[in-house]
Amino acid sequence: MRKLSDLRAKLGDKAMATIAIQKQAGSAHSTRKAELAIAKRVPNRPSAAAKLPKPPKVLARKPRRGLKLRPAKPVEMLPEEKAPPFQWWELPEGASVREVPPNRISESSHAILDSLLTPGGGEEVRDDLQELFAVIGLDFGTSCTKVVVRFPYETGELTVAIPAPEYCVSNNQPHLWQTVLWLRPDGQFLAWPEEGAVLLHALKQGVMASGADGNVTPGKYRGLSVSKADAATAYLAYVIRYTRGWLRTHRPNLFRGRHTRWLLNLGLPAEKADNGQLTATYRQIAAAALLCANYTDRPDIEIIKLFLTDDAVVTAGMSEDKALELGIGVFPETVAEAVGFVKSNLASLDLYLMVDVGASTLDICTFRLHRWEPGTYQYALQSGMVRPLGVEAMHWFLGQGRTVAAFIQQCERGLWEVVWATRTDKDPNAQCWQDGQDLSVFLVGGGAKSLIHRKVIDDLTPWLRTNTKGNGVRLVQLPVPKTLDTSTPVIDFGRLAVAWGLSYPEDQIGKVVPPSQSTNVPMAVRREVSEEYVSKDLV
Template sequence: MKSWKEQLRDAKRALFGVTSKVTVRQDGKPDVPEAPAHDRRDDALHSKPAPSGGRASGGASNRSGVGTASMMRGRVDGEKPVGPSHAGSSSENRPTPSNRTAPTPVFRPRIDAGRSLVMPDWSDAGRSLQHPDYQGGRAAPMVVRIGVDFGTAFTKVAIRAGVDLVPVDWSAVTGDESPTGRYVTPGFVCRTSNGEYCWRRLADSDIRGNLKLPVIEMAGSDECPTATLAYLALVIRYARAFLYRHPEVGRKLVARSLRWELNFGCPTEPHERPEVVELFRRIARIAWRLAGVDDLRESNIAAAWRNDEADVGLETEPGVVPEFVAQIAGYLVSPQVSEGLHALIDIGAATLDVATFNVVLPNNQDSSPRVPIFFSAVRLLGTHYLYHNRHSKLDLDFAWDDAAPVEPADGFAKRYGRRPNEVDTIDSEFVNKVAKCIANVIDGTRTNTRGVTEQRTRLGEYPKGSVWREGLPIFVTGGGSGCELYRRAIEAGQLDLLRRIGSSSRFRFIEMDPLGAKFPQFGTEIGGRLTVAIGLTEDAENIARVVPHRDIEPITRTVKERVDHTELYGDR
């Protein structure tokens, strides 16, 4: 006898051909049902096509830099909308399809530990661009630069005030005081019934998540990303207030006039599209202005979007920096930096980002390093989807905490009363997808014919053959970088390289401490999560000059003509 869920699923299949799903836009309005599963991309957010006409990874190419529209919106796929308690969800009144039939959903951060976001009273000080106790003075102004790592899953912020570096602690907002959780805040905001956006739990509020990916899809339009602007305004307001309250740095600000700068991170491939960069810059500028207003209502946010005032209290236009460049900012000025080909694997809660690029150090003509980008791929293979894969295949309730470290397979099996080899088998499928993405990008870089002219080649902008013999320098970053499963996938990628090239090929892992020896209390794990935010506190103009993929032309090979000996020596 089938259960009622199975019977309902069979009925839906008979009626629609697939399991019925509801798409929810960022504005909370329902969308039309999506296409059947065989017409959708399963797990590829985006992968850049190889210059020679192939692909850097197995996913379909999309020059918009994102996946399909249904992937970018907050789709509900067999699970409740994500929030501390799933408030404001109408899906709770609908039967939920079996986990086994639920496809990979669009990301929404899961915080199932009972936490909620609360804006502390003292954060109101962050509305001002000067310290609350500032009385003016003759001291020279201080440049304060905020780096916002606006992630798909969580946001991290660091502030550089003069010579001081301040990672922002979010425990007053999230209630999470764990060593790794206190420096991240999840990407959602509450909307009340009267259109106000805030961080507080209200009975009549609903939760808006999936705040980053949809705005990339908006590039080129004038659509107002209301929830994203409100969220970032709250992030900026809190960060400024946190700096004012800092026990050591805050007292230095009382006698100094502050000159603010703001840098935002942007995904690598979308950063190559000027309309995406301009959209991120506009969002940063308007969110900075909204951080100082009293009322974050939809009407006020829409008005700010339409007006888009240039003078918002920043010294310069907000910087929009590729996230991977911000991640290696410390490396580019360190003694261990070297020219040539590098790779980066960024393991986030939502996405796995893989990129290959060259480092070209400054010479007489350049004041900052150049970073030509060769290949990049973005897949929905972050730690959230590792958990989703486990829970779906084992038919478990979708409940976990994306802010917590990934639980090893044996611990996960013990928690849910399953056999360890059962979880290992499920994880192996996931490892293979991750390894394939890494291997395709690395091998695509090795075999492609795209480079630059011979002159630029001498400057190090083409991946030289020696790197495959001496070891490919590789960075492994992100909140999931310490997860053993991803390390297995990276090892599998290295084995694939060995098989293709020979026994001398290997990865040469670069270990970095982005906080440096001045901040030993944070440790490498916390520093690893804050790498991008810390890199964004550098001057955007001085981090590196990115050479987009589209500007790297195919190599021109010079063929020497045979010269008749009589032309050289004449008639004898």
């Protein structure tokens, strides 16, 4: 027991030192932002409420038409048949993607991995070295993870897409890292397969579905149970450490004679932006993972829990400002995907619908883009929904004996509810509902090329024409950035769009207003002319 107590004390001392160094990174970045703001003479930002535009004045308006939740062409039924009540389908907990994770790693691949993980750990911070700021944009996906790193204050603003380890590449796309992890019997986490190690999957779903404190494996290791948050933290720590090691190995000139201030931005589904508990969990996991990546040894359960339960990390989870002090930002994935579009000068101040088709989920969100200040925008999230209706989830759905038509109905219902909530409550005066106008739609994500999901988007046009005066939808393409540095060709930039947007420093992404704080735009009141007309009898 004495030996174990001494070990834990040493671990605690190392953890405190790591946290102190990372706080210096957050503080240094705040100083750098302030210096840039003074240089540019940027005025203080007004409150979000002050920036929300007032609705246009309309003297007369026809009453709203009721929501018609039905397909454009109703399905014919026999007279005695009745449509069953609609019910949302749920993905079985712990459902894995169809792609088989690796079951072995070659000696050469393992040697390469070790050579990149070693330099990815902590580094000496010295006052005589110039600071180098690096922002890790990390898209933590259900099936795979994507990473883009930006050096925002360097000449040319170098931005690098990090290739995944060769043995764990997903779908033969070099920048996609399978979201899987392994656990040894002694409680040590591994980023590679090993005989006797337990495979841990559904890492992201585990955190989102039923609470991050639930166990991912039966039994205990060294008397400690392994929670979903533990597994997600260990996986992200490996990704971060590998990312830093890859950059130091393949872009050594950037780091020569400098010490690096690492910042981390993580994305979560837009609908969850109002879920304070989940957002806090994401911040806590991200902070613990970034700190654990500095640790010299391989992460095990005890080390992971030590970081996750540290007061500074727990406080960072509960406070956005405290998270920024550790260099951590959490943003809606919808906003991250839109950042590249907004910064390309193709965007207008308008209402948009973002439909992100992932492996497990279909993430639907409407947002209005406002000007926040010169060069900065505000994303007012109007309405959102995330359902387990992604490409991989569709195969689980069909595997339960259900039909493609029933799956399409689930997707359509999600789109209708989000669009109609925006139409009736949040933004009823948007131009897209008026004669001849279109609703701008982004169809993004790894499953954006799915024919089933594309049909759902196409069918939104006749539904809009039936329920509004609008003309339908207009698909908007995300521009491929010309400045993205890749060691191998990018097959599908849409898979990297979230990571690209997250790679911007938090103050360059813009102001995000969650749905609960996005002020409802009131409907214009129809006024009777007779109420204002003064007759001769009243004179």
